Amino acid sequence: MHKFNIVFMRNYLLHLKSKSFIALLVTPIISVLISAGIGGLVAGSTSNFDNYQVAVVGDSNVKSELVSKDKDSIDTSIKSESTAKKELKKDNIDGYIKVSKENNQYKINFVGSSSLDSDVKTDLLSIVNQKQADINVKTSNVTSEQYKQLSVKPAFKSSVTDKEKKQKSDQTSSANTASIYVLIFISYFFTLIYASIMSTTIAKEKGTKISEVIFSSVSPSTYFSGKVGAVIALMATQMLIYSGVGVSAYFILNMYPFFNSLFTSQHVLISTFIGNIFSINLLFIFVGLIIAIVLAAICGSLSANVEGAAKSSQPLVFLILFIFVLSFNFVNDGFSDSIFSQIGSYIPLFSSFLMPIRLINHAANFFEGIISLLIAIVFITFVTYKFSNVYKLFMLNSEEGSFFKRIKSALNNK
């Protein structure tokens, strides 16, 4: 165990401090920030372009009250109807509201290139209704109490549960689809990246006599376990950092009103999405990555040197690519329960892509998920144990030739 710790820590820290890992860690975060920045800029420029502006002419009391409510939508520099007409003609404003009062009645006339903005309209009518009511009270000689009685409105209760339910269901469905795609892409990219790191790390030692020196100090199985463990820990570190950044970003953004209202309105979508990601599905990704890392280590040990690592890893890369493309066929609810999906969701590595899809689409239950996960764990244990016993043979074998020829040659040296 002591030597395992030495190998594990040395390799883990070496990877952690490497420039390539820092780049791997930071690049996606920078990409997200740049995308968000570009998105913000585009949204900003679009909103400037679409900034709704109207002029208000006529009754100055109404105008001042409306300006206090919809400052951004009112062009206060326009004072007269003639100026407003000119500005409308020049397309500098979207329209103008003329407010006048004749025979104790307020009259509102809107002239514009499009209909009056609903928010402005609501605020305007609210202001004018109140003013009209005041005039009505005065002219009808009723007391304010009598007016209140006259103003009593029927009680109105709105129950739109079906719509809300449908909205919730829509949000859940969107969240499920989004989380499936996110899980597939996370699985795919992490698997490829860490498989490449693992095979290169192993192959780097293959081209030299370092393995001979190391095997004179530590058993091949301990050394192999330490190296694989270090890459798994590295991957876990990256996942933890991203989780931490994600949670922090959520709480920081939640302090801003815009995001707060967005998160509140999309509560169902966000909570479903997070629930789908941070669940047994994440375990499937993790286990799938471990399988890929162990298989990549085998591929790396079969290459003649570090330059040959990519070539040796090709069978694994093609397999991952195949599963990645295959998994898109089962994203839709209807296909998640097909026989291919059912079988695939119990085959190690395939299960890391297919079982989360089935679980999210409720095509498999939690118990089935656990069974699939256990099969994958047993597979990892078996492959790691078996391979750690022949690791030395693979590392000390320098036979060239096809993938299977190299495996055969290594095993023949037993």
Place this chain on the structure above:
Amino acid sequence: MGYLPEERSLFEDLTIESQITYFAELKGRDKKWVKERIDSWLKRFEVKGEAKDKIKSLSKGNQQKVQLICTLIHEPKLVILDEPFSGLDPVNADLLKKEIIRTKENGAAIIFSSHDMNNVEELCDHVVMLRNGNVVLNGSVDEIRNQFGKKYVFVTTDMSVNELAALDGVSEVVARGHNRYKITLTDEEYGKALFNAVSRGEYIEEFSQQPPTLDEIFREKAVAKHA
């Protein structure tokens, strides 16, 4: 155990200190114990570089020295050295020889493979020569050399090559310059007669009857291999 392969086998991205510490830790030494000794070992081997320098920044000769430090620093009881002098100039080869002898004096058993018979003759107590995986020579340096008889005579004389070649028991005479000759006898028994013929009862500057060197034996065995 300490093992030094013929090819460079270091992690080029590690610093000298990390590299030495890592291998020594794998050999069971405590990190602190190793760090306390690194500087003195670097000084002893005259490594051009600091402990914090990366391995890849060192010359091949210095990398070889670091590799040797990795092999010996943990004070192994068994050391295996595969062609340890390859890539070293004579000065550095002497440094290495000193360290090998020091390790031997400290009680370690050293298995050392080399094609340079001068180094073998200088350092080894026991020699095994392998050809096609079979043992063709086995014994101490003196035992092996004496197996081939003291057929070589190194002599300084005014006599000419022809005069020497005409003497009894002489099979070959090689001039080495400045009246020095290497004479090969058909049998070591002719040595005494040769001495009398060359010295004629007078003082002579040099007369040394020796068995063949390991280098000559190696050549002989290698020729036998190709024959």
